[in-house]
Amino acid sequence: xxxxxxxxxxxxxxxxxxxxxxxxxxxxxxxxxxxxxxxxxxxxxxxxxxxxxxxxxxxxxxxxxxxxxxxxxxxxxxxxxxxxxxxxxxxxxxxxxxxxxxxxxxxxxxxxxxxxxxxxxxxxxxxxxxxxxxxxxxxxxxxxxxxxxxxxxxxxxxxxxxxxxxxxxxxxxxxxxxxxxxxxxxxxxxxxxxxxxxxxxxxxxxxxxxxxxxxxxxxxxxxxxxxxxxxxxxxxxxxxxxxxxxxxxxxxxxxxxxxxxxxxxxxxxxxxxxxxxxxxxxxxxxxxxxxxxxxxxxxxxxxxxxxxxxxxxxxxxxxxxxxxxxxxxxxxxxxxxxxxxxxxxxxxxxxxxxxxxxxxxxxxxxxxxxxxxxxxxxxxxxxxxxxxxxxxxxxxxxxx
Numbered sequence: 001x002x003x004x005x006x007x008x009x010x011x012x013x014x015x016x017x018x019x020x021x022x023x024x025x026x027x028x029x030x031x032x033x034x035x036x037x038x039x040x041x042x043x044x045x046x047x048x049x050x051x052x053x054x055x056x057x058x059x060x061x062x063x064x065x066x067x068x069x070x071x072x073x074x075x076x077x078x079x080x081x082x083x084x085x086x087x088x089x090x091x092x093x094x095x096x097x098x099x100x101x102x103x104x105x106x107x108x109x110x111x112x113x114x115x116x117x118x119x120x121x122x123x124x125x126x127x128x129x130x131x132x133x134x135x136x137x138x139x140x141x142x143x144x145x146x147x148x149x150x151x152x153x154x155x156x157x158x159x160x161x162x163x164x165x166x167x168x169x170x171x172x173x174x175x176x177x178x179x180x181x182x183x184x185x186x187x188x189x190x191x192x193x194x195x196x197x198x199x200x201x202x203x204x205x206x207x208x209x210x211x212x213x214x215x216x217x218x219x220x221x222x223x224x225x226x227x228x229x230x231x232x233x234x235x236x237x238x239x240x241x242x243x244x245x246x247x248x249x250x251x252x253x254x255x256x257x258x259x260x261x262x263x264x265x266x267x268x269x270x271x272x273x274x275x276x277x278x279x280x281x282x283x284x285x286x287x288x289x290x291x292x293x294x295x296x297x298x299x300x301x302x303x304x305x306x307x308x309x310x311x312x313x314x315x316x317x318x319x320x321x322x323x324x325x326x327x328x329x330x331x332x333x334x335x336x337x338x339x340x341x342x343x344x345x346x347x348x349x350x351x352x353x354x355x356x357x358x359x360x361x362x363x364x365x366x367x368x369x370x371x372x373x374x375x376x377x378x379x380x381x382x383x384x385x386x387x388x389x390x391x392x393x394x395x396x397x398x399x400x
Contacts, residue, residue, distance in 0.1 A: 025344075026353075069285070082094060090230075097259070103242055116170065120140070124145065130359060154184060176218065176219065192231070208236060211238060213227060225327075229258040308370055329369060347366075350384075
């Protein structure tokens with residue numbers, strides 16, 4: 001068997017903690033057990049929306065002989081996305097600037113491939129979604145970490161400014177942020193846009209902002225969401241329906257170029273070429289045919305908020321330090337002990353499985369997915385209590 005190439009080894013090194021958790025952790029060995037409480041990833045633990053299944057069944061019936069031919073970004077699907085963005089963002093998005101993709105994962109890869117030359121630097125904010133660094137390296141770029149404010153979880157603008165060099169080509173911004181749940185406020189995004197505009201002038205080439213908006217419709221307390229595209233024209237808007245519909249296995253998302261982006265007409269061909277280069281990163285025909293119906297659907301955000309509130313209140317009563325996320329479907333409590341990986345193992349002994357903070361570059365924390373169902377949450381509470389009581393009994397609490 002041939003050994004992986006040096007490039008593949010370099011890419012693999014960027015996700016080693018993720019790979020180890022997926023393949024070697026106690027969760028990896030026990031994930032199929034029916035009675036565990038699994039809070040690790042944003043997978044569904046309830047049946048899909050009935051209207052989702054109904055839409056796929058309706059649109060699966062062919063209307064002509066090319067119904068399941070090779071799809072591009074279909075005009076009907078583009079029109080649905082552009083119309084929705086015009087309504088949500090108040091900007092005149094054009095159908096021609098919408099590119100349907102296999103979820104946000106493919107959209108991020110395509111956007112990076114379009115703008116990144118070998119050796120270009122790409123800034124990403126940490127804590128990050130754990131595949132950003134891998135995607136940057138795969139595109140030939142050099143990843144540059146910038147840590148968010150440790151108290152507010154907001155973007156540290158001074159740190160971003162300090163990280164920009166003449167080789168900076170892009171910055172990835174994820175709001176609401178996975179894993180912190182922070183929604184970056186308009187004033188931060190406006191200041192970031194000004195900073196990037198000034199730096200682009202200095203560098204005599206644009207610095208692109210890749211806006212990962214996967215959770216932009218999962219907002220609590222009726223909060224508003226502002227896209228960075230409102231303040232910075234050189235923005236790639238990235239979205240996936242897998243979060244709002246809680247159907248992550250049905251890969252459907254898009255890249256949208258805002259009408260304010262200079263030279264976007266030239267970028268259109270580049271996006272399609274990058275989609276082809278990445279294994280035809282275009283969603284299957286059925287999902288595109290059904291998009292008009294799927295666009296109208298969403299999981300119950302109020303139910304998610306109730307689960308968030310229940311867990312936050314109950315964990316705090318047990319002695320955990322838990323902040324309240326503004327969006328996404330994750331909680332990020334502090335680990336009661338400094339070694340979050342060890343604490344995750346203590347939870348696993350109670351049949352409760354969460355993601356260690358080390359995997360998302362947040363050592364000393366752990367992540368809980370709110371996609372767990374109500375019964376799972378109820379069954380998990382004694383386990384959470386037993387784990388922190390064990391930490392108290394060993395005198396480890398307070399070391400975190």
